[in-house]
Amino acid sequence: MNFSRTVRRLYPRVRIVNLMEFEQETTVQDMPAATPAGPLKLAPQRNPVELTKREEEILQLIAEEYTSQEIAGRLFISMRTVEVHRLNLTQKLSVRNVAGLVKEAVRRGLVK
Template identity: 65%
Template sequence: MDTISLAVLDDHQVVITGLKNMLSGVPEITVAFADTNSKALIEFLEVIQTDVLLLDIQMPETSGIDLCKQIRKTHRKIKIIAFSSFGEPHYVKQMMRAGASGYLLKNADQETLVKAIRTVAADGEFIDETVKKLLLQESLSGSKRSVYEIPLTKREKEILKLIAEENTNQEIADKLFLSLRTVETHRFNLTQKLEAKNTASLVKEAIKRGIID
């Protein structure tokens, strides 16, 4: 069996270490790159193109969705697997539209991880079984949601209001007694749910949908 070269980008070093340990006993998969920095990944791919990229969809410098689009434009042979804690259908659809060949949840076991990598390396597509069930439920319920019906949690609405008031992430964290990381996660979720590219479009969409005044 041919060796599959793998690049890993995740914003948590502990996740990277765990992935390396899971794959250390799989001889046909070689981890050629693993880092928490998206710029380092881009620089690496300019020199060496791996067969597969395991890409966290939530990165601090840029969203995994935008990064996926960028890499697919410049390195079309690389197969990308979205790697995420989020299994909601709208995340999956956005990543697949961006050019990903697979979608894997971060709680996947070794067998599922290896299967996903092998499948996309062989030009196939792989969707985590849990995610498949969520997509099926959405399909069966006929939930082609109106763009105005995307549900936000109470906390997301609070943070959205503070964003609209031009508070920084740190200021929001201080006001709501949250960690900066928690605020960043909520902000990322909001941009994905409202399909916004930046703060201005996020606020514009929120007003358009009547979420904030």
């Protein structure tokens, strides 16, 4: 614990995670604040998603507010193909609609 405080004092931008072992089951909420920065907060882990080049193109165009018809014309593919890619993207990113698709794509850094 003293080591953590020293590092925080010398390098204030460094984030420290102290790992502790317990003999009995405990939760993060039961642990004391490990560093001056506060208690440990765990973010939900998401598996990295693998998109095809075409899915990346379509996702970017969706984020730029192109309609399915505009995307189809721009990429020289059918509207049905665009809709299938859109469906695959919503499944891969575990979202329900286009708003969720764009929100998740931005959160993951998949669009510019």
